[in-house]
Amino acid sequence: MDHPSPTPAAVLTSTATAALADSSLTDRAGWLRAAADVLDGHADQIVRLADEETHLGAARLTGELARTTGQLRLFADAVEEGSFLDVTIDHADPDVPRPDVRRMMRPLGPVAVFAASNFPLAFSVAGGDTASALAAGCPVVVKAHEGHPRLSALVGGLLATVLPAGAVTVLHGREAGRALVRDPAIRAVGFTGSLTGGRALFDLAAGRPDPIPFYGELGSLNPVVVTPAAVAARGEAVARDFVASFTLGSGQFCTKPGLLFLPAGHGLEAALVEAVAAVRPGPLLGEWIRAGFDERLAALAALPGVRGLVAPAPGDGHTASAALLTVPAARFAAEPAAAQECFGPASLVIEYADRADLLAALAAVPGSLTATVHGESDDDADLVRAVLDLATERAGRVVWNGWPTGVTVGWAMHHGGPWPSTTAPLHTSVGVAAIRRFLRPVAYQNLPDALLPEALREANPLGLPRRVDGRLREPVAATPR
Template identity: 60%
Template sequence: MELTGCDQGMDPQTGEPVGAAVAHTTAERVHRIGWAAAEAAGRLAALPLTERAGLLRAVGAALEEARDELVALADRETGLGPVRLGGELTRTRVQLEFFADAVEEGGLLEAVVDPADPAALPAPRPDLRRMLVPLGPVAVFAASNFPFAFSVAGGDTASALAAGCPVVVKAHPGHPGLSARTAEIVGAALAGAGAPDGSFAVLYGTEAGRALVTHPAIKAVGFTGSEAGGKALLDLANTRPDPIPFYGELGSLNPTVVTPAAIAARGAEIAAGFVASFTLGAGQFCTKPGLLFLPVGHDLTPALVDAVRAVPVGPLLNARIRDGYTEISAALAGVAGVRNLTPVEQPERERAGYRVPARLFAVSVPDLLARPGELLAECFGPAALVVEYADAAELVAALSILPGTLTASVHADVPTDEAFAAQLIELCVARAGRVIWNGWPTGVAVTWAMQHGGPWPATTGSLHTSVGQTAARRFLRPVAYQGVPQELLPPALRDGNPLGIVRRLDGVLGVDGLMYVDGPVTG
């Protein structure tokens, strides 16, 4: 079967086509790309860590060199603006360099050496050595809202390459021209740095993406997108003859809870910060705070409404997102008990390009509890729902019914709220992968400690993150070697630690001969 069609870039400012259309990938080419990745897998995994790190740095340097060209191309297809896109490209380069450092440090391998011990109880212990090894070729589905950081050369691609896995990216149809050019730059950089042929490829089209998930060579999938799209691909991954891990980021409400004491201390600041956060990037962040819990009688409505009306909201990324935003926000406005704080006079379809107004709604906790299915639907775009609670019991009840989420934020005052704040944080931990104190969730730092994931439907697997060093853990699996001769062991597990990496030797974590206690000290 041949897969036909093409992806055409559109200018969100005007709704008009930009650039040349990019043809969808044929079924035969998907087949060949998958097996080329399979052939590359063993050679890529066998590269020394320093060379694997060099691949990542080469990609980062190539993206930086093409900065002006890529930012201009991305702006034409996304309308996100050169300032935002320039910052995102920097983040993408830094992310690649971050993973390169992690690869060289060696902790990524989680190497463990337990030498044979005939005196061990309850029985003599054989020589056991364990480390993480690459899964094999990884399929990555690019996102629309971050055309650099979560797209062709984004976090999933970087973390899979850091793990030693070939990557096949399914490009997002919202920025096909940028995807094609980025693919050329990344492919050339990897080849120039010594990556095996087949280590990286990009394909186009929905049916090509489906074929990729079911390709026998693919061993894991990374996805960022809608809940409907993610669930469909998850089903494909699970119904293969050999089911594979599917790491999907699907949707998130990101609640923000504000106590009366916090309002008394800095109510105006909180109102302004919330509006700035939920309208940032036209509300198209996966970490957009979509729910704001305020006590009854908070008196912040005028400040919130004024701030919303003052925000110049840019266009949404494409017509599909605009239509979804229009539909879901209209549905929210029609739910019994909902107050529309920012009525819209001009229909979205009459606005130039994909521009929409920011919208703010309000509802009481009893009404939320009566209609959670209607009120807890994610509205991707610059819309948010204020939920007003009468007392602590109502707030706890409302938080207890929330679905899983990437983030949850608490604005409180210590020592006034100390006991209650501890309860709120506990409730947030049960539902979110990242809990924020007196701050805002938009913005995800590329650090060792970052957790970007959460219970369903935020992600399909709350044990993992798609940002930060441990994102690579998704594409690795543990293998134990028992009694294997030294010359046949991977270098990371050999006596003498020839790679000089951090590992656990006979129960002690560190570089062999050093222990780690707030940094290395001589053991």
């Protein structure tokens, strides 16, 4: 099988590969901060155009822009701090015997990024995938989402004014996206979107003559388990907060809690129905989202044992009202079709009879980005531990007495999980650790000091944190990077 011809964007980006890979850490951090500054400087224009194309509202989009520029600055800080290079040195030891070996992380090469529909800024042209790839020293080709093409062009043009030529390129069209994954210049792919679309691109990436990493986020159910003690202590508050979480942003967040496990006889049905009925219809991202929501909701409602609590009211192509359904845990565990994401403002309440019933149903939940447990100090400790063990096995982030919507962008965050929530559960698409996706280790054996990358030289001229002969060494005073 021959390689396809490179896309024009990949050819352009290849001119930036060496420039970014060889850039100083100071320059790289400066570019990331400049990107944040230019976006903040055009905030009004960006938010206005984003709202025209996505209907998400100025308040939500203003916050999302702040997250986008904030994570660009966070990656700038991480680049300057330098631990992402994972510099490790084993000096030669004739008594072992052992040669001198020095290892560090190097940029993987040009990266393809597929923008998401539901985060037109934070997971789009200047979003977390792009920011982390640039921080790693990789140029980026972004396949813009069809839901916000003019916004993508605007943001791409603004970035071009402050970044090196070819550092970020924007493409449009589905066929261009497929060609991009096959392009021999591309060394990795970041994707946020549907299971169907992501799996197709994942297979393309794996089927290349030279398979490349595909970091896909494909959908998540994000189960929430409420113990009997938590129901007794604060059941109505849990019900209200659950509804607020699953309807946030019209249910179009990847961390939306799609499943609520409650003990049988919980007595919260009236509170749940009242809270859902009070939620005003909200905007969806487009008619294609509405069509998918209607289709999946109808399929879920038709499953044996599923009962509707609140049916959605009719809406136009850009709005949807909330819906809530319920099913016994034993029926859920026996029906694989019940454990599929319904993207939009709908969720499923699963009623469990006892510990065994709960654990069997929870075991039927596929891999998720998050799993949440609401419990109390006087809970059955064995039950809570068993639930937490299953949650840890099934999800990348375990939440206690909180809600999964709202993902902190920081050093410790992990936004990933077992299949089908992501294709690479070892990695995150949010937070500083996202940079690891676009790096690869290279070890240098017995090279003269003058021929080593600066980060590996004996004097540590960059002042980086390093592990030397098995011991972590704090940074030392550095020359400019």
